[in-house]
Amino acid sequence: MRNYKNSRDYGCWLNYDLLPPAFLAKYEQQFPTMAVPRGMALTQSITAELRRGLGGLVGQVPNLVEREDEAAVALRLEDAAGSPEGFKLTVRAGEGLLKVLISSPGEQGLLYGTFAFLRALQLGEVEPGWELQESPRSPLRLINHWDNLDGSIERGYAGQSIFFKDNHLVEDLDRVRDYARLMASIGINGIAINNVNVHREETHLIAAKAEMSRTISCIFQDYGIRLFLSVNFASPLEFGLDSADPLDPQVQSWWKERTRQLYAEVPNLGGFLVKADSENRPGPFTYGRTQAQGANMLAEALEPFGGVLIWRCFVYNCQQDWRDTTTDRARAAYDHFKPLDGQFRDNVVLQIKNGPMDFQVREPVSPLFGGLERTNHLLELQITQEYTGQQRHLCYLVPQWKEILEFDTYARGPGSTVARIVTGSVFPLRWTGLAAVTNVGSDPNWTGHTLAQANLYGYGRLAWNPELSAEDITREWATLTLGHDGDVVDTVSQMLLGSWETYENYTVPLGIGWMCNPGHHYGPNPEGYEYSKWGTYHKADHLAIGVDRSVQGGTGFAGQYHLENAQMYETVETCPEELLLFFHRIPYTHVLKSGKTLIQHIYDTHFLGVEQVEEMLAKWQGLADKVDPETFAHVLERLQGQLVDAKEWRDVINTFFYRLSHIPDAHNRKIYP
Numbered sequence: 281m282r283n284y285k286n287s288r289d290y291g292c293w294l295n296y297d298l299l300p301p302a303f304l305a306k307y308e309q310q311f312p313t314m315a316v317p318r319g320m321a322l323t324q325s326i327t328a329e330l331r332r333g334l335g336g337l338v339g340q341v342p343n344l345v346e347r348e349d350e351a352a353v354a355l356r357l358e359d360a361a362g363s364p365e366g367f368k369l370t371v372r373a374g375e376g377l378l379k380v381l382i383s384s385p386g387e388q389g390l391l392y393g394t395f396a397f398l399r400a401l402q403l404g405e406v407e408p409g410w411e412l413q414e415s416p417r418s419p420l421r422l423i424n425h426w427d428n429l430d431g432s433i434e435r436g437y438a439g440q441s442i443f444f445k446d447n448h449l450v451e452d453l454d455r456v457r458d459y460a461r462l463m464a465s466i467g468i469n470g471i472a473i474n475n476v477n478v479h480r481e482e483t484h485l486i487a488a489k490a491e492m493s494r495t496i497s498c499i500f501q502d503y504g505i506r507l508f509l510s511v512n513f514a515s516p517l518e519f520g521l522d523s524a525d526p527l528d529p530q531v532q533s534w535w536k537e538r539t540r541q542l543y544a545e546v547p548n549l550g551g552f553l554v555k556a557d558s559e560n561r562p563g564p565f566t567y568g569r570t571q572a573q574g575a576n577m578l579a580e581a582l583e584p585f586g587g588v589l590i591w592r593c594f595v596y597n598c599q600q601d602w603r604d605t606t607t608d609r610a611r612a613a614y615d616h617f618k619p620l621d622g623q624f625r626d627n628v629v630l631q632i633k634n635g636p637m638d639f640q641v642r643e644p645v646s647p648l649f650g651g652l653e654r655t656n657h658l659l660e661l662q663i664t665q666e667y668t669g670q671q672r673h674l675c676y677l678v679p680q681w682k683e684i685l686e687f688d689t690y691a692r693g694p695g696s697t698v699a700r701i702v703t704g705s706v707f708p709l710r711w712t713g714l715a716a717v718t719n720v721g722s723d724p725n726w727t728g729h730t731l732a733q734a735n736l737y738g739y740g741r742l743a744w745n746p747e748l749s750a751e752d753i754t755r756e757w758a759t760l761t762l763g764h765d766g767d768v769v770d771t772v773s774q775m776l777l778g779s780w781e782t783y784e785n786y787t788v789p790l791g792i793g794w795m796c797n798p799g800h801h802y803g804p805n806p807e808g809y810e811y812s813k814w815g816t817y818h819k820a821d822h823l824a825i826g827v828d829r830s831v832q833g834g835t836g837f838a839g840q841y842h843l844e845n846a847q848m849y850e851t852v853e854t855c856p857e858e859l860l861l862f863f864h865r866i867p868y869t870h871v872l873k874s875g876k877t878l879i880q881h882i883y884d885t886h887f888l889g890v891e892q893v894e895e896m897l898a899k900w901q902g903l904a905d906k907v908d909p910e911t912f913a914h915v916l917e918r919l920q921g922q923l924v925d926a927k928e929w930r931d932v933i934n935t936f937f938y939r940l941s942h943i944p945d946a947h948n949r950k951i952y953p
């Protein structure tokens with residue numbers, strides 16, 4: 281069998297194929313030499329990347345020379361102000377050759393500049409007079425793995441863990457290196473390697489199994505990535521203490537000592553990530569303490585080492601009784617954390633899921649964005665497609681993430697967007713940024729569906745700069761990954777950019793959420809979560825569907841937003857229709873802005889969604905001889921499966937609503953009575 285590591289799909293966006301003739305005419309033999317400062321921790325990675333990149337793209341591996349003025353590509357560590365992660369790239373015409381200079385006050389900036397140069401070369405941007413000056417918009421650009429030490433991955437759809445197997449490290453650490461390189465190429469600077477649900481075995485990553493963390497962290501270090509560990513808040517109990525109370529001095533000193541020893545073993549540790557008092561994980565509530573008291577105790581232990589404590593806000597009652605109409609899960613994060621704003625230590629960073637519920641195909645933005653003013657925080661996204669097709673369906677999430685980032689919270693007047701908040705320009709916060717649950721596993725193509733690589737890439741690019749447009753990121757990814765054929769780039773970009781809306785069309789309408797099978801969350805089941813304890817109810821009956829979350833007469837969730845948004849969500853007339861069923865209870869006969877009734881809208885979007893999958897499939901088929909045969913066959917198979925499953929969604933959802941409402945489709949299409 282051919283080694284899958286040589287396959288295109290394994291290389292992702294770093295395949296560095298020989299450039300097409302028009303580009304080669306500009307760049308061939310232009311880069312015979314390079315100068316890289318010696319003695320940096322990243323010298324080796326940068327040098328290797330330039331060799332590999334230029335060797336592949338222009339067919340000439342550059343020689344290392346000592347002097348910067350003799351090099352076609354020169355890297356310079358500059359003693360200048362500015363972010364050590366930022367870089368400046370300039371290109372001028374030398375004697376017959378181009379002269380490229382990549383400079384930065386920090387070696388990490390040189391690494392990012394190197395990747396940016398190689399990317400620009402593939403996009404044909406490198407020419408005399410061209411300049412690029414960039415620095416990441418926020419200090420934390422994180423990836424969360426939900427990997428367990430036994431090798432399984434919670435919500436993983438691309439094989440097993442690339443780090444762990446049978447409670448040990450995997451043998452293939454080269455793959456971990458390839459991964460670190462991929463992540464650095466998009467600007468990721470921190471990776472949490474284990475599941476936020478820290479089971480018994482994983483608790484030992486901070487003690488007896490610290491050696492595993494150390495090994496991975498040494499690889500990460502070569503790419504400027506810090507390692508984060510998810511920790512169990514109740515760890516002291518595992519190690520013989522009889523309490524994990526954050527105000528107990530014994531508990532405090534236990535954490536301080538453990539953290540000190542851990543840093544001695546794993547100096548490249550960025551800090552801890554904690555899921556506490558959430559979905560049955562232990563936390564400070566057990567001891568009658570607040571989330572701030574819990575977080576601060578751990579943050580204090582990390583403080584001497586410059587570590588940060590990332591504390592998730594996914595705190596809600598997961599033992600709800602569906603008969604209870606006074607509890608609204610959507611309110612929970614804000615209700616728990618808003619009153620604590622300002623009570624967290626400087627090195628605590630709250631990690632907030634994008635929406636108030638849980639990574640549904642459509643949700644409003646969490647009101648904690650704009651609500652928190654004096655507490656460091658991160659936006660948490662989900663790259664792994666738990667509720668969005670599990671990497672069997674094409675569902676490209678960059679357009680969704682852009683909508684979230686562009687949402688105006690009005691926290692400091694108009695223009696207080698989530699993007700500006702998480703880049704620290706609305707409130708002066710020390711630590712801001714993005715985190716996302718990754719979609720990576722041991723499958724040869726890393727992400728199960730090869731086109732799901734675009735979600736991973738897009739996340740990194742947005743974490744670097746949330747202002748990049750979805751279109752630019754998409755075309756860039758398609759070019760780097762699939763090559764320069766204009767038809768391929770156009771077609772794949774169109775497929776990607778429309779796929780989230782398509783997925784929404786054939787699945788769950790107007791922000792209602794869930795309607796999927798319980799547990800694994802794949803496929804339709806309209807009442808799958810209706811009588812459960814998870815607080816995820818739509819309450820459809822024969823007349824209407826939805827939960828009233830207005831202040832006047834509802835759960836009051838809409839009132840958690842700043843006035844402009846609170847007013848907008850409050851009434852049916854002003855609520856954006858794509859979120860109508862999230863905020864209001866609506867009769868099937870209600871007429872939408874389109875002039876259609878709600879029920880007709882549901883039928884129409886579900887028929888449309890399936891047609892759109894058919895179109896995607898046809899578009900892909902049209903690329904048969906233009907993309908790598910293996911990639912082509914694999915994506916084709918996924919799209920064919922998507923079509924089958926989209927039909928299932930369509931028919932189950934339409935039938936469910938027809939059976940409840942008895943209102944026929946105006947166009948008499950097939951619905952199963």
Ligand code: GCU
Binds near residue numbers: 435476555559638
């Ligand atoms: C979702 C997901 C869980 C996960 C949780 C979390 O509920 O289904 O598997 O543990 O989110 O974000 O912690």
